[in-house]
Amino acid sequence: MVSRVIQAVAVAGKTYHVANSFSNSMRCIYVTFTNENVNNIYTELIKGGRDLENCNVSTFSKFICDWFIRPFFPKLQPYLGSFKGFTTVNPPENTRNRNNGYVKDIYARHYVDETGCLYLSRISELVTKQKRELRELMFQRIGWFTDILIVDEYQDLTGKDFDLLKLLVKQKFFDVTLVGDVFQTGVSQSAQRKESKLLGFNRDVDTFDDFMKGVFGSKKLIIDKTSLIKSRRISPSCAKFVEEHLGIEIKSTGVITTGVHRVAGIDELNLIMSNKMTVLIFNRKITHDFPNENYNSWSYVKGSTCGDVLVVLTTKTDKILESGELTGISRKTLNKLYVALTRATGELYIVSSDIWKIANKTIK
Secondary structure (H helix, E strand, O other), X not given: OOEEEEEOOOOOOHXXXXXXXXXXXXXXXXXXXXXXXXXXXXXXXXXXXXXXXXXXXXXXHXXXXXXXXXOOHHHOOOOOOOOOOEEOOOOOOOOOOOOOOOOOOOOHHHOEOOOOOEEHHHHHHHHHOOOHHHHHHHHHHHHHHOXXXXXXXXXXXXXXXXXXXXXXXXXXOOEEEXXXXXXXXXXXXXXXXXXXXXXXOOOOOOOHHXXXXXXXXXXXXXXXXXXXXXXXXXXXXXXXXXXXXXXXXXXXOOXXXXXXXXXXXXXXXXXXXXXXXXXXXXXXXXXXXXXXXXXXXXXXXXXXXXXXXXXXXOOOHHHHHOOXXXXXXXXXXXXXXXXXXXXXXXXXXXXXXXXHHHHHHHHO
């Protein structure tokens, strides 16, 4: 069977592509990260006239419950007793505190609470711990009812969820397509606690294709970097800036024709700040003194579209305006900066941390 990853840049029509790129006769399971995205996919399916009889859309957790847990509950090991539902309460973690109630994964209480309900946060772990023969039977059963599994926003899956995703990529009973933006990994505020393995990408060491095949453990994985490379939100100048300074392949459809501006000094910053715009800072908890502005953080603006945008750099990322090289900065920080730089449909302004700090002191 075929497994494919589609690298989809910001506002490249990912949801439309996910919903409309497969034959109406194909039986499809669509899996995404949030309930909001579930609704978005259903909306696109309906608008596209898709046969909903052949479509199943759910969050990743619901997908696991419906296809791995409920049908095979009596066969799961360790023996879990009778099925009593699920709980969203987080179980005790394995820490140095031996009295916090943590139970090892060889026992049922690792996966169920005192009432017998399964911890939703551990259902992927439960599936990956099953014997290979049972997992194969699980995958085979999915193949009886579907032709392709499409996983949207796959970059937001971490920990055991990601481990299960790797098993899905390598199974042999149905096709798998993963759609998302690797360079938005670690940005989502609803992501799980564990760091994603996708944050390990280093363009100075790996090619994108080799890295992705290595992470998923499949040399047969097809990498598509062209289908969703053009963003409808950003201008060609913004796309060029991101490519040159962050090394991320992204293009513009050319619909937006605004520019990228490096703020040269305090006077220019004061003039810019007299206009209405979104100001994106690394940490939105820090107080700033420019009045009546729409402040947000690099992370929290993920998924948003703004007009004119001012991106305030940090001392570490100031070098993007100097040498242009961002060596020694974590992948997660670079991903957050990428998100911040790709929000504007209007003018994009970039200011150094020094100019920003001095201007704020002047206001006082």
